Amino acid sequence: MVHVTEGKGARKSAEIAKSRVFGAGRFFASLAILMMGFSAILCAKTQPVAASTQPSASAQPAQPVASPAQSAAAPATASPKPAASAKPATSASKPASKPAQPLVAPAKSYGSPNAPIKMEVFTDYECPSCRNLYENTLKDMINDYVAAGKVYLVHHDYPLPMHKYGYEAARWLNASAEVGKFASVEEALYDHQNDWAADGNIAKYVSAAMSPADFKRVTAIMRGCGFDAPPAMKSASFAVGADAGDTCSVDHYIEADRALGNKIPVQSTPTYVISYKGKQLPVGAGAVSWPILKQFFDSLLAQ
Amino acid sequence: MDFLYKALSFIAFNGCWFFAAALVAAFVIRDREKRMQFLRVTLVFGGIIVGSIFLGAALGKLKPLEGFAWGLASMRLSITYFAIQVESYKILPAGASMVAARVLPFGELLLGLWLVAGILRRYAALLASIVFVGFMSAIAYAYLHGLKIDCGCGIGPPEEAGPAALLRDGLRFFLPALLLTIGSFYVRRNRMGAAAASPVPAAAHAD
Numbered sequence: 329m330v331h332v333t334e335g336k337g338a339r340k341s342a343e344i345a346k347s348r349v350f351g352a353g354r355f356f357a358s359l360a361i362l363m364m365g366f367s368a369i370l371c372a373k374t375q376p377v378a379a380s381t382q383p384s385a386s387a388q389p390a391q392p393v394a395s396p397a398q399s400a401a402a403p404a405t406a407s408p409k410p411a412a413s414a415k416p417a418t419s420a421s422k423p424a425s426k427p428a429q430p431l432v433a434p435a436k437s438y439g440s441p442n443a444p445i446k447m448e449v450f451t452d453y454e455c456p457s458c459r460n461l462y463e464n465t466l467k468d469m470i471n472d473y474v475a476a477g478k479v480y481l482v483h484h485d486y487p488l489p490m491h492k493y494g495y496e497a498a499r500w501l502n503a504s505a506e507v508g509k510f511a512s513v514e515e516a517l518y519d520h521q522n523d524w525a526a527d528g529n530i531a532k533y534v535s536a537a538m539s540p541a542d543f544k545r546v547t548a549i550m551r552g553c554g555f556d557a558p559p560a561m562k563s564a565s566f567a568v569g570a571d572a573g574d575t576c577s578v579d580h581y582i583e584a585d586r587a588l589g590n591k592i593p594v595q596s597t598p599t600y601v602i603s604y605k606g607k608q609l610p611v612g613a614g615a616v617s618w619p620i621l622k623q624f625f626d627s628l629l630a631q
Numbered sequence: 632m633d634f635l636y637k638a639l640s641f642i643a644f645n646g647c648w649f650f651a652a653a654l655v656a657a658f659v660i661r662d663r664e665k666r667m668q669f670l671r672v673t674l675v676f677g678g679i680i681v682g683s684i685f686l687g688a689a690l691g692k693l694k695p696l697e698g699f700a701w702g703l704a705s706m707r708l709s710i711t712y713f714a715i716q717v718e719s720y721k722i723l724p725a726g727a728s729m730v731a732a733r734v735l736p737f738g739e740l741l742l743g744l745w746l747v748a749g750i751l752r753r754y755a756a757l758l759a760s761i762v763f764v765g766f767m768s769a770i771a772y773a774y775l776h777g778l779k780i781d782c783g784c785g786i787g788p789p790e791e792a793g794p795a796a797l798l799r800d801g802l803r804f805f806l807p808a809l810l811l812t813i814g815s816f817y818v819r820r821n822r823m824g825a826a827a828a829s830p831v832p833a834a835a836h837a838d
Binding site (some may be wrong): 557607608609610612613614616617619620621623624626628630631 | 696697698699704705707708710711712714717718719725726728729778
């Protein structure tokens with residue numbers, strides 16, 4: 329008899345425990361449904377990363393930022409900040425007015441345009457990640473696959489508003505490209521990024537990357553860009569300052585690059601677009617190591 | 632294959648609702664036997680739904696990039712593209728990223744098939760839950776370090792690694808996997824308990 333009583337008591341307590349468990353189960357399951365419903369509403373507001381390079385006329389970057397450490401720093405602005413060392417120039421915040429004849433874009437590329445792979449890189453010269461990409465990946469790529477005719481590397485300027493001297497650096501690069509000194513100046517600027525980003529003395533490293541005669545030509549191109557040579561470098565041969573009404577001729581190329589980047593849209597720098605025999609692949613962002621990029625190129629070439 | 636990927640994505644994204652609703656319904660049923668029966672059926676479908684998430688993710692990583700046809704060469708290309716995405720998280724070095732890119736899609740494929748098959752479902756669901764915790768940790772790491780990168784999830788539209796991706800992965804993927812784990816272990820425990828509690832004929836009449 330005792331055995332039967334004990335069995336009934338145990339069964340009752342088990343029933344109570346089970347009802348509590350089921351009650352808790354109902355509660356959590358209902359909570360799960362509510363949270364899933366909530367997630368549907370929130371996920372509907374998700375901003376997707378651009379998966380395609382199909383240009384969209386209406387697509388504009390919400391906040392183009394430098395990755396990784398400089399995200400969400402400043403709202404996008406249509407005009408670049410003028411460099412602190414530059415005299416106030418009317419061209420600093422406006423693109424150059426359209427010239428009477430169309431300007432030919434300076435050659436900011438490496439390799440042969442006939443290469444099967446084309447890699448277009450959107451960078452800001454003051455961006456640390458862009459420097460990492462250049463130093464750790466692009467340099468090796470240029471010496472290897474670009475030299476071998478497998479890759480055609482094209483640079484596009486995408487200076488970011490939060491970088492004080494980014495736009496000015498882009499101006500110097502474009503002016504240097506016009507005299508055929510793009511590669512050496514790009515290397516000099518990335519190698520000494522920390523130095524010129526601190527004081528804005530970009531001209532020092534540009535001049536060191538070319539002959540005096542070439543630098544003279546570059547400074548002539550930079551007339552109207554608000555370039556003021558530092559006292560130690562001033563001489564009668566330097567073009568200094570901006571005449572009233574002058575515009576910066578190289579701004580046209582920078583703005584054309586930015587417009588192209590806005591079509592993608594570029595959301596951070598560096599951003600790269602790889603094409604293989606005319607087929608554009610998904611847009612990539614951030615630095616990528618050369619070993620992995622090389623394997624990617626090998627896989628592409630094996631198609 | 633594209634149709635299969637779309638079908639898996641549809642099941643993965645929407646099946647979680649039915650699974651959660653069925654679980655609530657299971658707890659509403661008072662009769663124990665009927666409840667357990669209903670729960671078992673629900674868990675079978677739950678395994679298919681959670682398995683579809685992994686199968687869809689694996690297919691999303693292995694399917695050819697736009698403009699390329701299916702084939703071994705295009706699969707290799709997709710894997711190296713995925714390696715770029717893995718490396719962008721800045722957690723693994725280049726070599727390890729390449730290894731992870733080669734292993735992960737096939738691991739997801741096997742786990743998805745295991746879940747759908749329903750063999751030892753509780754362990755498959757537990758592994759799935761652990762994997763989701765790992766993915767969400769990586770996304771959180773990338774977001775906290777300010778990396779603006781594609782989450783590389785492989786399923787659904789490309790999405791930036793951030794709170795939205797975390798919420799999506801957490802509620803639509805991790806929660807069903809967790810519920811499947813708990814449900815599978817509960818059913819198993821009940822089955823063991825029922826087997827242990829079945830009265831021995833001689834003992835019931837003992838005084």
